[in-house]
Amino acid sequence: MTILYSIGMLLFSALIRIVALFNDKVKKLVEGRKKTMTRLKSLSFKGRPIWVHCASLGEFEQGRPVIEAIKKKNPKQPVVLTFFSPSGYEVQHDYELADEVLYLPSDRPGNVKKFIKAINPKEVIFVKYEFWYHFLKQLNKLGINTYIVSAIFRPQHAFFKWYGGWYKKMLGFFTQLYVQDEESGDLLQSIGVKNFQVAGDTRFDRVYEISQNSKKYPELAEFCQGCKVLVGGSTWPAGEKLIANYFKINSDFKLLLAPHEIHEEHIAQIEELFSEFTCARYTQLDKAHFNDIQVLIVDTMGMLSSMYRYGDIAYIGGGFGSGIHNTIEASTFGLPVVIGPNYKKYQEACDLILIGAGYSVNNDAEFKSVMDGLLNDGEKLSNASKASVNYVNKMRGATEIIVKELF
Known part of the structure; x- marks a missing residue:
């Protein structure tokens, strides 16, 4: 041999x-x-x-x-x-x-x-x-x-x-x-x-x-203030479409989106997906209009790991492609994570789902069910959040x- x-x-x-x-x-x-x-x-x-x-x-x-x-x-x-x-x-x-x-x-x-x-x-x-x-x-x-x-x-x-x-x-x-x-x-x-x-x-x-040394972004804090916030981390088109379809049914939250690819063509595609709503790019942000913005697209690198501190729920991209991106970055801030179906080779994702801190979805209907449950049931969101952060602390x-x- x-x-x-x-x-x-x-x-x-x-x-x-x-x-x-x-x-x-x-x-x-x-x-x-x-x-x-x-x-x-x-x-x-x-x-x-x-x-x-x-x-x-x-x-x-x-x-x-x-x-x-x-x-x-x-x-x-x-x-x-x-x-x-x-x-x-x-x-x-x-x-x-x-x-x-x-x-x-x-x-x-x-x-x-x-x-x-x-x-x-x-x-x-x-x-x-x-x-x-x-x-x-x-x-x-x-x-x-x-x-x-x-x-x-x-x-x-x-x-x-x-x-x-x-x-x-x-x-x-x-x-x-x-x-x-x-x-x-x-x-x-x-x-x-x-x-x-x-x-x-x-x-x-x-x-x-x-997470202990995460950066603070006052403009993101202001954008998120007083609202439930979904953070889209390292998103790809399939996941962005999933979120946009749900947003058209229920827009009673704000979306903080950090796409995996930030070239102009992709950012323009995202803006088109959410054209019914008020979108802004982080690099073109006008602070005077925070209250009007529903979707904030972070079109710059290096912010995502600190962004999760401002969210309530995270959607992590990649699960409709070759595999999900980092779920632990969201979990350490106590965010329950929603992911696509391709996650089984990632042990932490399997663990999060097992303990009720993670949810895998295959389609619009399943995404709606998960999001409705977390947004409308405060106790469910709180329990998922506690399970998420406790998992990270246990694994350190x-x-x-x-x-x-x-x-």
Whole structure:
């Protein structure tokens, strides 16, 4: 199996070099890996670094609280941050708490030995789903403590299939696996893996920290004052249409909308959807007309995580597409969340629905039923709100557990 895996890595490397000729994102990956191998020759650290690897931007948000805690404990501790995906590297290549930000080289024995020798990490942290055989084997061989954090396992993963012996071997290369939930722990125990601890998801610590330092926007506070408010977070056209159809039936609330894409064409489409009502763009806001505005479109980036503080209910986008966006940001402010049907691979969404703090809808009728219930029944809204914030508070603490082990 190791031979097949190694051949697969060779074929993958060859394939992406071909695809890079036609695809800018893949081209960035190929060129980024080359730059990493060149950069290795000149790396220098004051002390052995802790190496943190994230596949992409979402995993970075889970690894970030750990990096911050490491630097808080020991500001002089060097940190190397690596990404597999350009979507992570391109956004965070200047991350201020990392001494080096690099692409992860291809998982081939020669690359692996060069990389680990140059980095010379004293400890290594992989985030969530990262299982690279040759990297893990070499780290284990060198006796370097290696952890995975915020990991989550499901029965359909290869580790738990009849052919999963080779994959299971990789789990043994880790010093400790920090998993998100008891179900993951039970699955690991079922195949004899004991080097794990149920610690939770570090994203809860990150989101809670953001909420405690959230920005205040007086103009949003004024817009929302005295009204029930639905916050549309990272919305896409399908969800925006859902909200607009309901708004035509019941507009006895205000809508604070932060679309996922804020280019002119999309903003214009939203304005057309809500053309029967008074809309305003945040970047063109006239404070004198607050009382007349029913729909405020936030057409700028970076505000959403703080916006939820002004809402009563959140609709989180993405559930009618490839998958929902971040529900925890809304939950930490005590907002019940409404989402589309594609949520089952997101554990926090499943949990919120289970405890009555989240609602999945498939169509206009279901959205109307949920919204009517929350807007018209104060006790139901209050209970959902309490369940939401209590869930986030219960799930916090993973970062402290992990960093305590590191130090």
